[in-house]
Amino acid sequence: MSEETTPLTELLAEASIDLDASAASRDEAIRLAGAGLLAVGAIDESYVDAMIDRENSVSTFMGEGVAIPHGTLAAKDSVKSDALSLVRFPAGVDWDGNDVRIAFGIAAKGNGHIALLSQLATVLMDPEKAAALRAAETTEQVYALLESDEDE
């Protein structure tokens, strides 16, 4: 089964990565993740509110200090292209009681992001790689971890 693949550096653009951010609240953290998607024109601004709505109904906390905020199905029209953003909070953010160090904002119109999310799941299932991701201080380190190591 072949899935449409978009190059990692296009899907998660440097302009959408902030490795040294701080946020006083979960919603502020989500807005920063949304800003990373706005920076590359992947979404309309209204999508950011949908990201917060979604988080209020069902958490996107994944474990290993990572959350993947994204909008609701109803907000899919405000997505213009597949894109991810990455915001790292070295001091952590209280995410409904969970300590979040990295938020991946997700905007998905098609399936271009699936390979990247799949690789992210693989990283998070490996405690050492997950720790390396939380500690990443350069975009090169981020890309090296998220570059798919599978032939697809």
Place this chain on the structure above:
Amino acid sequence: MATIDGSSIKKLIVACDAGMGSSVMLASQLKKQLAKSGVTVEHSPVATIPGDADVVVTQAGLADRARGVVPDVPVVPFQLFLGDPAVAKVVKAILDGDTIEV
């Protein structure tokens, strides 16, 4: 409660609200874990879970909506995206061909 016969499962659906993020990540893990079993693993928004699913796994908060969409399909709610025991139990039942209660 519903009964799942692991040996009869052909299609497992991971459902979330938008089918955009959370379900994609879990589905990718389950695809790997179930690669040898020949079971089809797909992700889907809760609202459009396909009727030919044999079992649905979804976040606990969405389980009732999932049951409303496919009343005849067993729905397995989970709390954790990574390493949830309820999901692990379903995977094991499929791989071993066991029957479990969910």
